[in-house]
Amino acid sequence: MVTYTERQAGSKLADFVADHAQVLSIALFFIACLIFFGSTTSTFLMPGNLLNVLRQAAPILVVAVAMTLVITTAGIDLSVGSMVALINALAALTMAAGLGWVLTVPLMLIAGALIGAVQGWFISYQKIPAFIVTLAGLSILRGAALYLTEGYSIPIRDAAGFFWLGRGTFAGVPVPALISILVAMLGFVVMARTQYGRQVIAVGSNMEAARRVGMPAKRVLASVYVVSGVASALAAILIAARLGSGSSNAAQGFELQVIAAVVLGGTSLMGGKASMLGTVLGTMTIAVIGNGLILMHISPFFTQIVTGTIILIAIWMNTRLFDRPWKLRRKSAS
Amino acid sequence: MMVSDIVQEGGGAVPPSPPILRLKGIEITFGSNQALRGVDLDIRAGECLGLIGDNAAGKSTLSKVMSGTYVPDAGMIELDGRPVRFATPAQARDLQIEMVYQDLSLCDHIDVVGNLFLGRELKRGPFLDQPRMLQEAEAMLAALEIRIPRLTAKVEKLSGGQRQAIAIARAASFQPKVLLMDEPTSALAVAEVEAVLELINRVKARGVAVVLVTHRMQDLFRVCDRIAVMYEGTKVAERRTEDTNLQELVDLIVGKGGH
Numbered sequence: 001m002v003t004y005t006e007r008q009a010g011s012k013l014a015d016f017v018a019d020h021a022q023v024l025s026i027a028l029f030f031i032a033c034l035i036f037f038g039s040t041t042s043t044f045l046m047p048g049n050l051l052n053v054l055r056q057a058a059p060i061l062v063v064a065v066a067m068t069l070v071i072t073t074a075g076i077d078l079s080v081g082s083m084v085a086l087i088n089a090l091a092a093l094t095m096a097a098g099l100g101w102v103l104t105v106p107l108m109l110i111a112g113a114l115i116g117a118v119q120g121w122f123i124s125y126q127k128i129p130a131f132i133v134t135l136a137g138l139s140i141l142r143g144a145a146l147y148l149t150e151g152y153s154i155p156i157r158d159a160a161g162f163f164w165l166g167r168g169t170f171a172g173v174p175v176p177a178l179i180s181i182l183v184a185m186l187g188f189v190v191m192a193r194t195q196y197g198r199q200v201i202a203v204g205s206n207m208e209a210a211r212r213v214g215m216p217a218k219r220v221l222a223s224v225y226v227v228s229g230v231a232s233a234l235a236a237i238l239i240a241a242r243l244g245s246g247s248s249n250a251a252q253g254f255e256l257q258v259i260a261a262v263v264l265g266g267t268s269l270m271g272g273k274a275s276m277l278g279t280v281l282g283t284m285t286i287a288v289i290g291n292g293l294i295l296m297h298i299s300p301f302f303t304q305i306v307t308g309t310i311i312l313i314a315i316w317m318n319t320r321l322f323d324r325p326w327k328l329r330r331k332s333a334s
Numbered sequence: 335m336m337v338s339d340i341v342q343e344g345g346g347a348v349p350p351s352p353p354i355l356r357l358k359g360i361e362i363t364f365g366s367n368q369a370l371r372g373v374d375l376d377i378r379a380g381e382c383l384g385l386i387g388d389n390a391a392g393k394s395t396l397s398k399v400m401s402g403t404y405v406p407d408a409g410m411i412e413l414d415g416r417p418v419r420f421a422t423p424a425q426a427r428d429l430q431i432e433m434v435y436q437d438l439s440l441c442d443h444i445d446v447v448g449n450l451f452l453g454r455e456l457k458r459g460p461f462l463d464q465p466r467m468l469q470e471a472e473a474m475l476a477a478l479e480i481r482i483p484r485l486t487a488k489v490e491k492l493s494g495g496q497r498q499a500i501a502i503a504r505a506a507s508f509q510p511k512v513l514l515m516d517e518p519t520s521a522l523a524v525a526e527v528e529a530v531l532e533l534i535n536r537v538k539a540r541g542v543a544v545v546l547v548t549h550r551m552q553d554l555f556r557v558c559d560r561i562a563v564m565y566e567g568t569k570v571a572e573r574r575t576e577d578t579n580l581q582e583l584v585d586l587i588v589g590k591g592g593h
Contacts, residue, residue, distance in 0.1 A: 015484065193461045202441045202452060209439035212403070213453030214424030272443035 022266030023278045029314055030285045037292030044295050051174055055242075057287035058176035059084070059235035060254070061280065064261045065187035066231035068279045069224045071262050072191075073204040074271025075123065075130035077228045079137030080235075081254035085247070086145040087112055087236035092154035092246020101162035109233045115141070116229020120222030130225075138255070145248035153247040156240065166241025176238045183231070188276040200224060205272030260311045261286050286311070352415065354379045354543045355431070355512050360399055360409035369395045370406070371567040377512060382534060382544040384554040384575075387564030388587055393547045394436070396564065397514045400545065401433035402426030413511075424453075432505035433514040438497055442490035446482055447471040449489050450504050474507040475499075478533050495526040502530060512543045519550055531556050551580055565589055 017024065037044040063080050070077045087108050094104045115137075122133045156162065168175045191197040199220045202210040211217040235254075240246050263269060264285060265278025289310055293303045353376035360373045370392050377383055377400075385393045398404045400411070402420035411418055413429055420426040423433065440449050447464070448455075450471045456463040471485055480499045482492070489497060498521055505513055515534075519527045527550075534557045538544055546558060554561055555575060563571045563586040571586045 015487070019488070189461075193464075195455045195457060195462060198444070198448060198455055198462065201443055205441035205443040206439065209441055209452070212423040212433075212435070212439050214422075214427055215453050272441065274443075 023275050026278055026281045030281050033288050041295040053287050053291045054177035055174040057283055058180035059238050060257050061180040061283045062183045062235045063231045063258045064279050064283045065184050066228040067258050067262045068267050069200050070228050071267050072200050072274040073221055073224050078134040078255050080232045081251045082138045082141035083232035084236040084251035086141045087233045088240045088250045089145045089149045089246040089248050091240050092156050095156050101159045109230050112229040112233025113226050116226040120225030124218045124222035149248045153245045155245045162241050166238055184280050191276050351378050356412040358410040360406045362406045368567055373569050377543045379543050380541045381559045382538050382557050384558035384561040385547045391564040392567040393564045397516050397547050401514050430511040432510040434501050434505045434518050436516040438501040440489050445488055446485040474503055478503050494521040495523050506537050514545045516547045
């Protein structure tokens with residue numbers, strides 16, 4: 001007589017941890033940073049400083065949410081920093097020419113979308129690698145910003161409502177922080193709960209499969225660069241509103257911070273694997289490290305070295321250790 | 335529904351039903367390689383057609399012509415007696431022609447439910463209706479007696495056989511008229527092959543026309559009603575399963591058919 005038995009289903013907790021290993025690891029790292037800076041400096045955990053961190057992280061978070069979509073399709077957008085500089089300068093020039101800020105803001109968002117659409121067209125329909133197209137964009141857009149402003153910083157005057165976007169508070173929270181949180185929530189819902197988010201993941205995971213099941217694969221691939229253009233324009237507006245001027249030198253190295261935040265959050269550069277929550281945590285981790293090192297009175301020149309090193313180590317741990325922790329655990333358990 | 339006005343020249347004991355999908359003089363060339371050199375093929379409802387041949391004989395190419403992946407250079411495709419043209423797999427899918435690809439065409443980073451509904455997501459308002467998709471996915475897999483422990487697991491975590499089962503379930507579950515299968519059993523274990531063959535018989539009984547591209551000769555005799563043999567981009571022979579045997583098919587495949 002042969003008796004057949006079936007395997008037991010694994011524990012729900014193990015499944016959950018395995019599915020979210022990377023987000024959990026960056027969350028732990030973020031909490032460790034909070035504890036470290038909270039205990040080594042007296043000012044870090046003061047509400048005023050934490051709100052300041054949120055305000056400074058806002059432009060990075062807004063673009064990182066869009067960059068998560070781009071990287072999920074296995075693409076990259078290196079032009080976001082230059083895009084911020086160009087839109088930043090354009091906004092100041094437009095307002096200096098007499099157009100009210102209420103019209104300028106939507107106009108700038110449209111400009112961002114158009115520039116993103118041009119890049120997306122080259123990448124998706126002309127099949128030029130995203131790295132090349134956006135590297136060219138990085139150069140062209142920064143050059144355009146320099147050409148338009150001739151290198152000068154353009155002041156923005158008499159636009160109280162505009163400045164409120166960058167400097168104001170609502171219920172005690174800085175307005176740019178609120179805007180960036182709204183964008184992050186929108187990004188989370190789009191990615192996890194909408195058909196568009198599903199299409200973005202499918203295109204990044206298996207482009208040919210997405211095409212075969214009838215998804216508009218090329219349009220989806222182009223669209224993420226439009227999203228990234230709009231997000232860059234929004235970040236540019238937040239920066240211009242905070243500084244009260246538009247400058248072609250704004251957002252130097254911005255694209256690297258954004259990409260680091262997204263990758264730190266567990267989104268794979270190979271495409272398909274995305275975590276919006278991870279992106280939020282990655283952005284906040286980078287912002288907290290930058291802020292904490294300043295509060296510890298470490299030389300600002302040293303800050304860049306430390307930030308880069310920490311990003312490298314965190315991502316190394318993410319890929320080497322947290323990618324397969326459950327095999328280790330299971331071996332020791334059995 | 336339109337009735338085909340083409341007179342059948344069958345003349346056998348049982349007059350064959352009008353074909354649901356008919357290919358006439360299909361030619362396709364890739365560079366200097368004539369992949370298909372004028373292939374005629376009829377596919378009938380409720381019948382399984384086996385498509386066999388050596389590597390590079392053109393059987394995969396032919397199945398991809400039927401699924402809209404390749405557009406033929408010459409020839410005609412008729413569906414229900416009407417000439418059709420599909421430039422993309424999506425258009426063929428809209429006409430209820432489904433294909434199980436040899437590479438499975440699954441998205442590794444999406445869960446089982448998401449893959450089953452890939453490109454056909456159920457929505458409630460602007461959002462994905464995940465509870466209903468999960469419910470229907472369970473019903474879909476249960477109807478085909480496919481067992482997957484956790485439907486919210488990412489497909490990358492599953493075994494080869496489970497992945498293949500999902501690809502087949504996806505194609506078979508949305509009321510196809512024609513179901514094309516490119517090597518559906520090549521990566522499967524014994525019990526899974528049995529399940530797939532049973533599944534093909536069940537799908538056939540529902541009146542679906544099944545085309546099975548395979549290397550596994552023993553599968554042909556289990557499920558196929560007719561067998562078409564491809565050789566160097568042409569269809570060299572077509573046999574009813576009960577009128578042929580393994581040796582004849584092997585001879586036809588290797589070119590010793592005596593033509």
